[in-house]
Amino acid sequence: MLVVAALGGNALLRRGEPLTAETQRTNVATAAASLAQIIEAGHQLVVTHGNGPQIGLLALQGAAYKPDEVFPLDVLGAETDGMIGYLIEQELENALGHDRPVATLLTQVEVDPKDPAFARPTKFIGPVYDKAEAERLAQARSWSIAADGAHWRRVVPSPMPMDIPDLRVLQLLLEQDVTLICAGGGGIPVVRRPDGSLIGIEAVIDKDHATALLAHKLNADALLLLTDVEAVFRDFGTEAQSAIDRITPEDAGHLDLPDGSMAPKVAAAATFVSGRNRFACVGRLEDALAMLQGRAGTMIAEAD
Secondary structure, three states, X not given: OEEEEEEOHXXXXXXXXXXXXXXXXXXXXXXXXXXXXXXXXXXXXXXEEOOHHHHHHHHHHHHHHOHHHXXXXXXXXXXXXXHXXXXXXXXXXXXXXXXXXXXXXXXXXXEOOOOHHHHOOOEEEEEEEOHHXXXXXXXXXXXXXXXXOOEEEEEEOOOOEEEOOOHHHHHHHHHOOOEEEEOHHHOEEEEEOOOOOEEEOOOOOOHHHHHHHHHHHOOOOEEEEEEOOOOOEEOOOOOOOEEOOEEOHHHHOOOOOOOOOHHHHHHHHHHHHOOOOOEEEEEEHHHHHHHHOOOOOEEEOOOO
C-alpha cells in the first residue's frame, strides 16, 4: 500500500517541553521508530508534519533582531520545513539501518488569494502566553491572538489548499521507491499570479487538509493522522465518552468535535475517503502499524 502519514505536533514537541533541538530530535527518533515499522511491513510511505511552534519561534527571533525586516511566513515555513525534514529524514534512515532511500522535499501548496480565511485568522503558531502578555504582543506587533485552552497564542490565516505544484517531482521519487518527507506544515503557501507564476503569501495551511489533498493527488491507499490520542471519541471529556472503532465519512461529518484539534483531522480524513475505495485512520503515533491493520485507532471508511 501507499500510505501517507501526518505527524501531529506531539511527534516533535509536547506541550510544556522546551523548544530545543535536542528535545525535538529525541521526539523525532521515537516517531521514526514507529514509522519505520510501516516501511518494514512492505508499504510505501509519505510523511508530512506540523511546524507551528517552530515557525512561531523563528518569527519571534526575526522580530527581536530587526522588527521592521521580519521575513514573511512562507519563507519561515520553508526554513522550518528544512530543519524538521532533516531531523525526520536522518532519524528514519537510522531506524531503517540506512538500507532504503529517504528524501525531504520542500513543497509548495497553492491557495486562493480570495480565500475568506485571510479575513479570519485561526491557525495557531508560536509559543503560549498568558492573556496579558498576548495582548501586549498583539498590540506591539499587530498580531491577531486567540485562546488556546488556558493560554493564548498568535493566530494567522489558514486558507484551504487547492493544488500541489510540486506533485510531479513527488511522483517521480515514489516511482523510485523513495520514502518521502514533504508538505511540512501544510506546505509552503503560494498563490498564482495573472501571468501564471507563483509567489509566496502570508499564511499557514492546515497540515491535515494539505495532507489529505496530497494523499488524494498521489492516489494513496491509506491516510494516517497520527496524534497523542488513541482514537476519536464521542462525547469527549465527559463521563459518557466512548472511542469510535469505525465510522463512515458521512457519519463522521455529524460528530461534535473540538475545532482546534480533532475536528480538522476527521474532516480531512472524511474528504480523502468519501466515495472511494480507501481508508483513513486517526490514532496514536505509536499505534501507526496497528492502525493500518485495523487493530487500533478510529478507521474512517465507506460502509462494506
